[in-house]
Amino acid sequence: MSSTLTPPDVEIHEGTGTGSDDHLTPLYNVVLLDDDDHTYEYVIEMLSKLFLKSTEKAFRHAVEVDNDGRTIVLTCDLQAAEFGRDQIHAYGADPRMERSQGSMSAIIEPATTCG
Numbered sequence: 001m002s003s004t005l006t007p008p009d010v011e012i013h014e015g016t017g018t019g020s021d022d023h024l025t026p027l028y029n030v031v032l033l034d035d036d037d038h039t040y041e042y043v044i045e046m047l048s049k050l051f052l053k054s055t056e057k058a059f060r061h062a063v064e065v066d067n068d069g070r071t072i073v074l075t076c077d078l079q080a081a082e083f084g085r086d087q088i089h090a091y092g093a094d095p096r097m098e099r100s101q102g103s104m105s106a107i108i109e110p111a112t113t114c115g
Contacts, residue, residue, distance in 0.1 A: 027111035028081035030074040032088060034065045038104050042094040046104070047073060050087045081108045
């Protein structure tokens with residue numbers, strides 16, 4: 001007897017492969033924006049707790065947001081992206097910095113595709 005396991009909350013849609021009737025869910029990036037009111041430690045802690053990033057991956061995001069002004073922390077469907085952005089906005093101030101008055105900023109943008 002053969003069975004297929006499907007992870008929970010995953011819908012599989014099969015099309016004909018012609019492209020005319022295939023439905024792909026658009027993807028969105030959750031982009032963390034830089035500021036000077038949060039420490040690397042805050043970014044690492046937040047990304048580890050909210051997005052289950054390893055300390056190493058969270059550190060790389062902290063470096064990228066510091067150097068480039070932004071970093072993509074998640075690419076997913078719109079509902080999950082909105083939830084991720086809202087979680088960042090609700091995370092709160094950095095207790096390591098007196099001037100930190102609130103959470104970091106994040107935006108959602110359509111994910112671009114290559115090709």
